[in-house]
Amino acid sequence: MTFSLSVSRIKQRQIAKLIADGKRLDGRGLTDYREIKVEKGVIERAEGSARVYLGRTQVLVGVKIGIGEPFSDRPNEGVLTVNSELVPLASPEFEAGPPGEESIELARVVDRGIRESGAIDLEKLCIIPGKKVFIVFVDIYVLNHDGNLIDASAMAALAALLNTKLFNYEVVDGEVKIKPGFTKLPIRNYPIAITSAEIGGKLVVDPWLEEEEVMNSRITLIFEKDGRICAIQKGGGGTLTKDQIIEAAHIFQKKAEELRKLVVES
């Protein structure tokens, strides 16, 4: 333990020193993403699905469609539910059991990006106002954790939603009957999350696990298709300056544009 601690301190200094020079341990520039691969439709039994590889980070998102009751204050809208499971298969740090704060934060940040950008036209998911609506279950399943779960999960969620089909149905005597065939889930926006780690006063985009282990804090901005910010989340017990944040916002906005193309066209 002592040994691994000091190794980590040496690596920490090494990582910070490199970053101070504008370099990274894996050879990337400070604003470079790792290689991104997006595969849609990998789980045929789910109504929608996608797997995203962000370097060695691997996230699978499955979308299931159910029918249930709307929230009482939104009787004409379908329901979006985002969950995440950090299954212990994905990392020696993850444990079985009810979701911890990290898992809940991940799901809620991805949820906010989808919800606040209006990505799903929830009003089109109303079946019988106040009684029956479609429920969209977005389940984030992390398969291998090598850092930056938020961006990978947000991409996988968007890709899975773009790939989601909705049952045809008719309402007979107040009961919903499923009919053959499908339509597409009505998607009207494409939120993309961009995350940086703050290390030694510099922001590095798309941190991998070793960078996350030494970062002071983390900042995520989610951009909708017109370049507006739709969600922000700072994480970690460090600080940022207002100027850092505002500068980052401009850089991230462009980055999001690139990633969005990749996800939508995959």
Place this chain on the structure above:
Amino acid sequence: MTFSLSVSRIKQRQIAKLIADGKRLDGRGLTDYREIKVEKGVIERAEGSARVYLGRTQVLVGVKIGIGEPFSDRPNEGVLTVNSELVPLASPEFEAGPPGEESIELARVVDRGIRESGAIDLEKLCIIPGKKVFIVFVDIYVLNHDGNLIDASAMAALAALLNTKLFNYEVVDGEVKIKPGFTKLPIRNYPIAITSAEIGGKLVVDPWLEEEEVMNSRITLIFEKDGRICAIQKGGGGTLTKDQIIEAAHIFQKKAEELRKLVVES
């Protein structure tokens, strides 16, 4: 640890010795209460609320009104639900998490006092028999624990109920519609709990924390407005004699009368 144990033993002997002489560490007589302050209506968003200070003990009770189904064996009655939370802010002994036996006992004793005295006219809370009734949620929130939580909570619960308003409503096609304005929750009795600690063979009324730490057992009697007992709870792993209990009952009955006046008129 050893140190604090022996301190506690010395204090224990000191407390018991004083009590044997009819005195208490904080200067009170054996049947004296600490200073009591009752504030009603402290949480405006709740339908009812009150804060009670019993010396340094501080309990907040909030009452929320909901609409739900009656119990199947009481189709014409509203539902009373009493919960208590011993939030860790209130004492180094309290822990976050589902309620422990102490918290459950507290809630159930306060519940019994309200229920058995018929304090709330539950039949007036029926909206549609067998289908819809008002649910009265009484939530006991302990903010600072300096002993005798039962009496403080029972007083705060009664004060909050006296301060509770009920929505106006009408039933249209079997659906409940809320209308503007409020009525008062129908209260018809005023249960008051009186608790003593048994220390060295004597009963001391309204024990504070240091007395509770050294007591052998605890006895609570709840009296309704006409002086009848409506609930009793002995606590702690010690014993009492029948004569002690019967004598206490007469003393407590008078004490309850004093406290009732204070709570109702506050």
Place this chain on the structure above:
Amino acid sequence: MTFSLSVSRIKQRQIAKLIADGKRLDGRGLTDYREIKVEKGVIERAEGSARVYLGRTQVLVGVKIGIGEPFSDRPNEGVLTVNSELVPLASPEFEAGPPGEESIELARVVDRGIRESGAIDLEKLCIIPGKKVFIVFVDIYVLNHDGNLIDASAMAALAALLNTKLFNYEVVDGEVKIKPGFTKLPIRNYPIAITSAEIGGKLVVDPWLEEEEVMNSRITLIFEKDGRICAIQKGGGGTLTKDQIIEAAHIFQKKAEELRKLVVES
């Protein structure tokens, strides 16, 4: 601890040695059951009940009948629910709390025997198709654990079901009304579980606790009334050969016939 471990190893060798010679520590032959006693109707307030003694193992099963909704894929059938509680009163090994894997396995194996043999005519438990059906709660309550809980529980469950009464009812305006009197729960098959432990290459029927502690693995076959297998469960981290299993199946089939008579006629 060390002491008890070595005792257990000595006993283990002794048990295995005896079994190699076709003998057992308690004097039984390898395919003998301990003394079996079946008492039906021991809990009058339950709709059905039975207590089974298998040597010193003691299992009580209570059956309660409720009314609820059918599963959506079986709208015309009643619902069978089997639960088991290994209450800490029954063994120093059992702990209070939600059921562990051993308890869940026990309940699910007993459940499969009843379900797969079609023991209960579930279609006769439908009240209003798709809306209301009878729910049969079979609760296995282990009172003393001296080995072979599966066979004892399966017998007690069958005996309790044979002893179960169903309310008379009528449907008035879509509501179920209970009428006076009872009918019998429609039972049409009699599943019997036979379990052996594999110790030192030999199978011994009806293992008691000390045998279970030293066994390599365990095999249970459940037979329905016509001698067909309706469920199998191998347990424990050891192995069996195919020939052992097939030979056992023939021996167990006859054994099941004997036990069935005992349970049905008790």
Place this chain on the structure above:
Amino acid sequence: MNQELPERLIDESMRRVDGRKPDELRPIKIEVGVLSNADGSAYIEQGRNKILAAVYGPKEVHPRHLSLPDRALLRCRYHMAPFSVEERKSPAPSRREIELSKVIREALEPAIFLERYPRTAIDIFIEILQADGGTRCAGITVASLALADAGIPMRDLVVACAAGKVDGTIVLDLNDVEDKLGEADLPVAVMPSLNAVTLLQMDGLLTLEEFEQAINLAIDGCKRIYKLQKEALKAKYLAIKEEVEE
């Protein structure tokens, strides 16, 4: 599913719904030493109540940090079988079961010489197999015998019985219907030879005079059950003696 409820709980000749007089106990059957695994055990039937109690200990404490330096840790679990009541009860402990576990533990604690077994635990398990009113009292009565059967040294047996008020009359040992429809229920536990009350609870409405009458009647009931406890213990030891001498 629904019991039929009677209109009157006491008839003109002062007989209760089950035919008893106001100060009459229900029939009681007690057996000591009924389970082979537990260190001590006992079984009671009181009216239609059927209750089993077992004691394990003194034994090691897990987890360790719960152990007490100067006495044994006493734990108690009062638990109802799902089939013990009219509507099936979920196996998860209810708030009522948690409260009763606490007050029963506190009712038994004063009887046990816990200081003789520091750093150990004594576990008491009470299983209500069938419930018919007064289960906490019968549970205390039977658990106290399981403690004795386990050889745990005690100051006295603890014995419990309720009194209450039904149709205006103070009665002893309420059954389920009397408990539900009556005006008050007052469960009491005592150590009879020490004149010490170890449990006292009350629900309902009683004047001070009625309360005094009820507590006296309850304690009188306790003393009668105390005799049955001692007989049951004797019967167990006679049986053992016979076994040994055979």
Place this chain on the structure above:
Amino acid sequence: MNQELPERLIDESMRRVDGRKPDELRPIKIEVGVLSNADGSAYIEQGRNKILAAVYGPKEVHPRHLSLPDRALLRCRYHMAPFSVEERKSPAPSRREIELSKVIREALEPAIFLERYPRTAIDIFIEILQADGGTRCAGITVASLALADAGIPMRDLVVACAAGKVDGTIVLDLNDVEDKLGEADLPVAVMPSLNAVTLLQMDGLLTLEEFEQAINLAIDGCKRIYKLQKEALKAKYLAIKEEVEE
């Protein structure tokens, strides 16, 4: 049960639903040292928010294996009373409460010299007694005072305030209705004297220009509340001084 919701959130004279100007804070009342058991405590009212914070520590860590060799373990629990919101909230922590507990802890952590108390724990409890929008920010503001009251050495007080967008206008310190019906909410926490942002979140839609405007407004709000924090601390110490000198 249902609040009546206004049609417009800002009227023609640029007044908000509660009469405030866009850059105006709600009335704030702060008191330090309000609970006798906690090592430090504070209370805040901001609009209709009523929030209590308490700090226990530095203290021993239970369970032991959670303790850190080189610094104190900081724990934080943001919790809402069941009666604090329109519909009664279940006491079990919601996903929202778990997330807020995390971000609040991370917002306070940079201010505390945790490395001075290795192998100990510092617990922060924030109880929302009444909620009216902006509880996480007011919770940070008041928890920071409870830390100071507990004598925990800090680099600076942490203070938080939200800005947001309502009816197209960037406004300060959103209340419940503005939060629910508005276009964006941007909570920010800072250590003013260190020019350091410790919490930043956002929901809604903002262009980069609006974002810059909002973050500036939020930080300006923080600085105004920072003065009130310091006054409240001073008031506490004056009170103590008077007590001592009496």
Place this chain on the structure above:
Amino acid sequence: MNQELPERLIDESMRRVDGRKPDELRPIKIEVGVLSNADGSAYIEQGRNKILAAVYGPKEVHPRHLSLPDRALLRCRYHMAPFSVEERKSPAPSRREIELSKVIREALEPAIFLERYPRTAIDIFIEILQADGGTRCAGITVASLALADAGIPMRDLVVACAAGKVDGTIVLDLNDVEDKLGEADLPVAVMPSLNAVTLLQMDGLLTLEEFEQAINLAIDGCKRIYKLQKEALKAKYLAIKEEVEE
């Protein structure tokens, strides 16, 4: 949401719903070493089943008191993704998942030289990403490869396959529809080179003759899959060899 169910499961030319002959396996695709964090991992597709397995260990045991003095503690978690089945599955482990975790652990245990790693733990995680009948068998097959990939010494690979009865015919490797509508399902796991059965379960109705026929067919299926397991392992080592030699 509702699958359309076929009327007949085997047609007049003895073809099954997916066109297979009675003794034909579904198409199988296996890959070893697919995750970078786990000590060993493997992936299998069998019909529409998609299953990932990972192994961590031998490693320290937490909590400590669970460790065994004479061998490694083997733990196994069989878990279904919420989206793996027709109706979304709640993430909390179901009773079925808990039972399957137990029998799968017991099926793998006899293969591992656990006594070589006292006081350590070996964790096996099986994630069902898509389920199509026979997941426990495919899970055992793939977990056994993940163990090999982690370098855990084993007596033999464990391989599993079900046989069953469908429309009166004994068939191999049932898919979801056959499992639901068929007359019996008999999952079997073996260590082929040791002639040892490590898992055996059955649901349904089989005469002794049918049972014997089915177990023989299942073991025959196991042996065919065993070859695919070994090929997949070889492919992995060839890939590594190539990598090293590059």
